[in-house]
Amino acid sequence: MNAMTNPPIEVLIIEDDVKIAEINRRFVEQIDGFRVVGIATDEPQANAQLEVLNPQLVLLDIYFPGASGLSMLHHIRAHHRETDIIMITAARESEAVREAIRGGAFDYIMKPLVFNRLKETLVRYTAYRAELDRLTRSDALSQSDVDRLTLGSSRADNGEPHSLTPKGIDRLTLDKVVQALAGDGAGMTAEQVAKVIGASRSTSRRYLEHLVGQGDVYADLSYGVVGRPERVYRTKH
Incomplete structure (x- = not known):
């Protein structure tokens, strides 16, 4: 059966x-x-x-x-x-x-x-609804229960956060990166995004490359007057 x-x-x-x-x-x-x-x-x-x-x-x-x-x-x-x-x-x-x-x-x-x-998004939504349904059958809520409903993330029994986004990608930070790019149609470098979101350049670049891999953002090379070319990231219109 x-x-x-x-x-x-x-x-x-x-x-x-x-x-x-x-x-x-x-x-x-x-x-x-x-x-x-x-x-x-x-x-x-x-x-x-x-x-x-x-x-x-x-x-x-x-x-x-x-x-x-x-x-x-x-x-x-x-x-x-x-x-x-x-x-x-x-x-x-x-x-x-x-x-x-x-x-x-x-x-x-x-x-x-x-x-x-x-x-x-729909995978996160499925997990969100499953957790919400579970909590409706619970007599009392704990902090970890509330955490599981926050931003599509859950916490393991040891209290460490477990994100439904890929390992090393925090949903809040990812949203900040997306919003930074959405506000600048000319495109931004990893360093520029880092200044907007208050993170390191390496962190900024990791999130930008994640978005490129997802197909939400594309990157071009920008050749300045001096120095090496930089990758400029833009949202897809």
């Missing part, structure tokens, strides 16, 4: 571009444990499908006709408290990112959507 498995996490995609929505659907359904139950291309469709489908997760664009994705984010948080949101958008304005984070978005992913980046 096969062991019982958890039902797939149901996902609603809110995206005005039908082709992009279809690409996102195909990406999501390549990842184990997820199923797209609907696609909405405007606010009325989104509201109707939220009411009928009651999805566990929404992939939400910021810009679509006649509405703001940030307003939709706040609407979902107010009226569909059991539904989580991942923002997927071309918006690179720092204020939009800050508002999405303040509004309770689980993550914020820039377009064009990179499969590996989406997969990493």
Whole structure:
């Protein structure tokens, strides 16, 4: 007899571009444990499908006709408290990112959507939901229980942090690097990023190369007047 498995996490995609929505659907359904139950291309469709489908997760664009994705984010948080949101958008304005984070978005992913980046987020989300479900069955919370829900990380029995990101990559630092690059369209060197995030150049470069490997960032060589060429990192537009 096969062991019982958890039902797939149901996902609603809110995206005005039908082709992009279809690409996102195909990406999501390549990842184990997820199923797209609907696609909405405007606010009325989104509201109707939220009411009928009651999805566990929404992939939400910021810009679509006649509405703001940030307003939709706040609407979902107010009226569909059991539904989580991942923002997927071309918006690179720092204020939009800050508002999405303040509004309770689980993550914020820039377009064009990179499969590996989406997969990493959904893997973290799966772990987050599993831990949340476990805690709902617990009589009392400990500090380690709370830590497991923080930024997609968990703590082992010995109290040491265990990240769902690759070994040596801290989620908070990675987010700082991403935000630093998003605020400078001209590109940045590892040394420039290091100054912004308050880390060493070697640490900065390790995180930047991780993002290059994930496909979220690309690097070019910049030849200055003197000295050796430097790698300049830019987000993919």
